[in-house]
Amino acid sequence: MLNFGESFWLAFAIGYVSSAIGVTVALMCFWVPWAQLKKSKRNFTSSKIHAMDANEAPKLPLSLLKKGNQQVSRVLDKLTSSMSFMELCNATDYFNVANVIGTGKTGLLYKAKLSNGSHVAVKRLYESKLFETKFALEIMIIGRFKHRNLIGLRGFCVERKQRILVYEFMPNGKLYDFFHPLQNEAFQLEWRIRLKVALGLARGLSGLHHSCNWQIIHLGISSEHVLLDQNFEPKLSNFTSAKFLKGNCNSILAKKDVYDFGVVLMELITGKKCTQTNRFSNIIDQSLLEKGFDEEISYLVKVAIDCIQISPQQRPSMLDVYKNIRRLWEGCETDD
Numbered sequence: 033m034l035n036f037g038e039s040f041w042l043a044f045a046i047g048y049v050s051s052a053i054g055v056t057v058a059l060m061c062f063w064v065p066w067a068q069l070k071k072s073k074r075n076f077t078s079s080k081i082h083a084m085d086a087n088e089a090p091k092l093p094l095s096l097l098k099k100g101n102q103q104v105s106r107v108l109d110k111l112t113s114s115m116s117f118m119e120l121c122n123a124t125d126y127f128n129v130a131n132v133i134g135t136g137k138t139g140l141l142y143k144a145k146l147s148n149g150s151h152v153a154v155k156r157l158y159e160s161k162l163f164e165t166k167f168a169l170e171i172m173i174i175g176r177f178k179h180r181n182l183i184g185l186r187g188f189c190v191e192r193k194q195r196i197l198v199y200e201f202m203p204n205g206k207l208y209d210f211f212h213p214l215q216n217e218a219f220q221l222e223w224r225i226r227l228k229v230a231l232g233l234a235r236g237l238s239g240l241h242h243s244c245n246w247q248i249i250h251l252g253i254s255s256e257h258v259l260l261d262q263n264f265e266p267k268l269s270n271f272t273s274a275k276f277l278k279g280n281c282n283s284i285l286a287k288k289d290v291y292d293f294g295v296v297l298m299e300l301i302t303g304k305k306c307t308q309t310n311r312f313s314n315i316i317d318q319s320l321l322e323k324g325f326d327e328e329i330s331y332l333v334k335v336a337i338d339c340i341q342i343s344p345q346q347r348p349s350m351l352d353v354y355k356n357i358r359r360l361w362e363g364c365e366t367d368d
């Protein structure tokens with residue numbers, strides 16, 4: 033009979049334990065990522081695609097906006113994505129450059145197709161802690177505040193370092209491009225469409241300024257941040273500079289939005305970027321004149337001039353501006 037000494041059993045035990053540890057580590061390396069992938073695939077196939085409704089948007093406290101990006105980042109890391117990264121990879125063909133439709137300062141915009149066939153615009157933010165508050169602001173405003181003239185947020189993703197916002201897709205792009213077309217791409221917007229854009233924008237801004245306890249000030253109104261849907265209904269976008277104010281609808285900040293709105297109105301009337309009131313009436317877009325709309329045009333010129341008064345106190349509130357343009361619009365409808 034073989035006689036194994038103590039040292040043999042000791043060596044055997046050490047060998048046994050270390051190989052067991054080795055096998056476990058190897059299994060963890062291969063099995064865990066695989067299991068995670070399987071889980072995200074399962075999420076992908078089982079997740080129901082729908083517009084995120086206001087109750088699903090995470091309730092981020094306003095106090096978050098006073099914190100630094102690092103702290104905002106920690107809060108965002110704990111959120112549950114409403115759309116998985118895997119799902120968005122599939123929708124954008126793994127963020128294929130061929131699907132890029134715009135380059136923003138904070139990230140790239142992709143046109144994407146969800147598994148239910150609907151198109152969306154997917155904004156994947158560049159990896160930077162600097163954009164955490166901007167990301168949170170979009171969720172806090174358009175995630176919760178639905179309005180026909182604000183761009184709709186369909187979902188968001190915060191998996192690992194990914195910060196992705198999913199918006200409804202706007203087939204007619206941004207208003208700015210109609211007034212600053214690339215060569216050979218000029219497309220004249222007819223008067224009633226311009227008036228519809230003015231009305232919708234005034235409605236959206238007045239909603240932000242006047243319809244909840246907190247006044248939301250956009251602070252970045254320009255034709256670059258106005259997107260147009262298939263029917264040229266305007267949607268205000270880009271809330272990354274917005275501020276929340278309690279109460280006062282006539283604050284100087286609110287009047288900054290009114291001024292910027294006036295500049296967009298002038299762009300709609302003149303077809304150019306213009307901020308000088310004096311020469312303004314001489315440069316009305318010639319393609320609009322003498323087609324039966326001259327009176328409507330001069331009414332809108334007056335509204336625009338009120339909005340761009342030098343003194344903020346002399347500018348009207350957004351609600352008054354909206355009411356004025358609505359009156360003009362309703363007048364046109366009965367004319368038809």
Ligand SMILES: Nc1ncnc2c1ncn2[C@@H]1O[C@H](COP(=O)(O)OP(=O)(O)OP(=O)(O)O)[C@@H](O)[C@H]1O
Nearest residue numbers: 133134135136137138139141153199200201202206
């Ligand atoms: N929902 C959308 N549907 C269709 N096109 C869009 C949509 N959102 C943006 N775009 C296009 O992508 C471009 C870039 O948009 P984005 O909002 O990222 O730019 P930005 O104004 O520079 O924003 P930021 O400063 O936050 O990065 C827009 O100018 C527009 O042409």
